[in-house]
Amino acid sequence: MSLAKRDIVPKILADSGRPAMRVPKKPLKPKKCRVCPTVFAPRTSLQICCSPWCAGEYAKSSRERKEARESRKEYREAKDKTKSRADWIKEAQKSFNDWVRARDALKPCISCGRYHQGQYHAGHYRTTKAAPELRFCEINVWKQCSVCNNHLSGNILEYRINLIKKGIDVDWLEGPHEPKKYTIPELQGIKALYKQKLKDIKNS
Numbered sequence: 001m002s003l004a005k006r007d008i009v010p011k012i013l014a015d016s017g018r019p020a021m022r023v024p025k026k027p028l029k030p031k032k033c034r035v036c037p038t039v040f041a042p043r044t045s046l047q048i049c050c051s052p053w054c055a056g057e058y059a060k061s062s063r064e065r066k067e068a069r070e071s072r073k074e075y076r077e078a079k080d081k082t083k084s085r086a087d088w089i090k091e092a093q094k095s096f097n098d099w100v101r102a103r104d105a106l107k108p109c110i111s112c113g114r115y116h117q118g119q120y121h122a123g124h125y126r127t128t129k130a131a132p133e134l135r136f137c138e139i140n141v142w143k144q145c146s147v148c149n150n151h152l153s154g155n156i157l158e159y160r161i162n163l164i165k166k167g168i169d170v171d172w173l174e175g176p177h178e179p180k181k182y183t184i185p186e187l188q189g190i191k192a193l194y195k196q197k198l199k200d201i202k203n204s
């Protein structure tokens, strides 16, 4: 036994408490190359291409994808800088409304109680004009059919009755509220929050 080997062996014994066994290496499962249709036997688990040429192509295309992703991000950030507060309110409202419709997907129209094919909106009980401070209030906005929302001005009498049936504090909704002045970062936060909540519903 060489000096070096004598040094190593007791160390392995100390670590595992058992004599080290030489486990024969299992050959790795064949893989399909990420670039061409070749199926190959990888030498290491990290190898994803059949040949150096394909590996080069793969690196090039992932670099290009990364660059495209970065330029899209830069474009989006530049565009975001030109957006006004009103634009952000609109975007946050869309994100919030999309979530409302998903939350109530299995419920009928809040006003007429009908289930039907066709378009549904997120209908505000107190409108965003009358009570802008309740525009993102989860108990003020419910899934509503387009007929009630657009043509019957929210069908508010029926809406009120059904909110009470749900146990919603209608008096609170109708009462006075502190005005809210959202900052742009707050609106961005609301948009992101309801986007995430929508994703959570879709994934559940």
Ligand SMILES: [Zn+2]
Binding pocket: 033, 034, 035, 036, 037, 038, 049, 050, 051, 054
């Ligand atoms: Zn290949």
Ligand SMILES: [Zn+2]
Binding pocket: 109, 110, 111, 112, 113, 114, 144, 145, 146, 147, 148, 149, 155
């Ligand atoms: Zn309706």
